[in-house]
Amino acid sequence: MYAASNLTEQRFAQSHGLSGAQLPGPHLVSSYKAGRAVYAEGDAIDKCYQVATGAVRVYRLLSDGRRQVVSFHLPGEMFGFEAGSNHRFFAEAITETRLAVFGRRSMHERSQELLDIALAGMARAQEHLLVLGRQCAVERIAAFLADLSDRQGGVRQLRLPMSRQDIADYLGLTIETVSRVMTKLKERSVIALRDARTVNIMRLDALRSLCH
């Protein structure tokens, strides 16, 4: 798969103070440059990952190039386990990223933790179904920003690691629509934009009420 030789790897001390579920046992940390693949569709599933720093996108492609981003993963969050023995999604580092890597052994040893993580992943995906199936563009963006804020402990100053294209492919929209909605939210002073990647949530209540 991806040779360890071109990665920065090192022992990873247990109990790191990261949020999210923890798997025990010694494991490695690998560094990924922005845009680098963590795994590809078809690769064998033999590891799982926890983001230490940076961000990861997991997505699928249609034959004609349409892309659906299934999830983003922020520091502390686990990803990389799927049903079956081979990946059906792609995972890539969005920015410079460091990942804690867990091998097959520590996965099998702690199936209870894995169950919790799998159930959380299912819940997340099902929540997202509601957004894609039944919410309009503004609601999608609002839900996205509110979710990002929540996942960082309710911060109001968001640094978006992902591009407009990533957001569009996550929300089932186009970059133009994402951009227009951001502008509209800015005009209504629900958010402020220092630059495209730096969002300041000015009225969290207004943002939440847009999520329905």
Add this chain to the structure above:
Amino acid sequence: MYAASNLTEQRFAQSHGLSGAQLPGPHLVSSYKAGRAVYAEGDAIDKCYQVATGAVRVYRLLSDGRRQVVSFHLPGEMFGFEAGSNHRFFAEAITETRLAVFGRRSMHERSQELLDIALAGMARAQEHLLVLGRQCAVERIAAFLADLSDRQGGVRQLRLPMSRQDIADYLGLTIETVSRVMTKLKERSVIALRDARTVNIMRLDALRSLCH
């Protein structure tokens, strides 16, 4: 929750020849009339279910009444476990339905099987994200019909237990669009409709190529 007294309950012989994952141990079978709730949002999660006969819809509601059907469950399929301790979805029998009910104990005893089921559920939801996020109406309907066919072992004669409204709420469309697309597929002789609920897949290859 739902009192056992108004249910038909009986001992359920193990190893029933149903497709899908099996959990061991004695359990009960309950009967549900069309439209009856299996559980509601907020109910404690203390059981899980396997469809014996009939069909179940699992869905979520927005405050303004918009509904997103997250999944349908056909004979042999398991449902009812979620992250956390309380349901965040509703589950209802679509038609007259019989369910095998598993208690908390048999759930905890076999977390490995549960893990597989949870991972399968996650995969299913993520697959559906692609449909809702990136496919047009015809592709959604085609994917839906092909999926139903697959889940029944590739049969070409489908009896749809669910209404057009259920399908619409599953695919993020309106009943009118579902109806129009069905008509269009019929005109192209990809399918034949004896009546609204009986679909005959005439050209499975054509249907699949519409799914992309």
Add this chain to the structure above:
DNA sequence: CGGAATCTTGACCAAGTTCAAGCGGTGTGG
């Protein structure tokens, strides 16, 4: 400073929704 990406904005367009009417089977009461 120049060039490439990324993002924003505008004008037009199309897919799907909304609204409204009609169809067809089913069940009920006269």
Add this chain to the structure above:
DNA sequence: CCACACCGCTTGAACTTGGTCAAGATTCCG
């Protein structure tokens, strides 16, 4: 047994949201 009302489904016409295409603005970097 028929008339009628009801429900789920289909169809048509007008409309709206978001997509497409194209042109600028901004940022990021070498």
